[in-house]
Amino acid sequence: MYAPSCSPRLPARKLKLTSFWSTKSSSIKKTMKTIHSKFGGGRPLLSAEFYPPKTEEGARQLMTAAHALKSFDLDFVSITYGAGGSTRGLTCEYADLLANVFGFTVLPHLTCISHSKKEIESILEGLDSRGMKNIMSLRGDFPKGQTATERGPFQYASDLVRFIKGKYPEMCLGVGGYPETHPQAISIEKDIEYLRGKVAAGADFITTQLFFDNRYFFEFVTRCRSIGITVPIIAGIMIPCSLPQIESFSQLSKATIPQKLKESLSAASSESEALEVGTRWASTQINELLSHHVDGIHLYTLNRSAPAISILREIRRVG
């Protein structure tokens, strides 16, 4: 999941890839941990996702959220990548900030569909020189107006995974998984087979697209395990605090919105009431996932701290 309405539509910043990313040497180089080294400690991982804002107000909001979430001892935070590389510089800048200023283990996202091999090499050099040890490796979607014939050398996420592992074997790689099947998949079976291909290419863990009904996640995990996918699967959870917002995300991701959730959100008479509804829904989802020994919970924060904090407090109280 990422927040397409929040960043990629804004104008891209003109940044020179190599000069921008190779100027600073990183103080985190030795200390950043790989995410796969954190699994297996007898408890599920807990993480949060941010997107790179492009305005000062947005930057302030992200910093406030990062500061507030710092006290919850998250295992990692991720920072998304704009469609077609529209936020490439910002993704790296914020990855650096989240690591160096806030001390998080960071998972920068990278999509490959519109990039040349040279660009990907340059981006990887930049991330490596900044001490990043983890990359969320994605295909991405075509930028508006681009067609399949304009695809670059990386056709699928598995191509990117293979390429990164060839150059940086120590880099820990996450890939996307789709409990309700990827919207462009030929079939459920093929989609899961291709996911196995991403793991065979070197992916270390899977983070799922958002879902509001745990049944899809449980069935997805069963399908994965039944075809021999053994890497950890982290559940991607969005706190559903506004019906129009989740409807727009669901349109893109094809995540089903349960009728009961729709009704409860429609009945909320204020923002704070909707926040309560969303928090309750996500808490119930998370508690059920935890009782089924999920490998991890990844919160899609949309750079807002209040809903994420409510959830994290709830998890702490129960856990």
Ligand SMILES: Cc1cc2nc3c(=O)[nH]c(=O)nc-3n(C[C@H](O)[C@H](O)[C@H](O)COP(=O)(O)OP(=O)(O)OC[C@H]3O[C@@H](n4cnc5c(N)ncnc54)[C@H](O)[C@@H]3O)c2cc1C
């Ligand atoms: C956790 C998560 C984080 C995300 N973060 C971002 C982000 O930061 N920026 C962004 O732009 N987007 C992001 N996305 C969205 C993602 O880029 C889109 O869903 C995209 O359409 C698919 O990316 P993928 O890496 O899953 O692609 P792939 O795994 O390549 O799959 C794409 C489609 O191709 C099919 N396929 C896969 N391999 C093959 C093959 N070998 N042969 C034939 N068909 C194949 C699959 O079934 C699927 O339908 C994220 C998604 C998730 C789940």
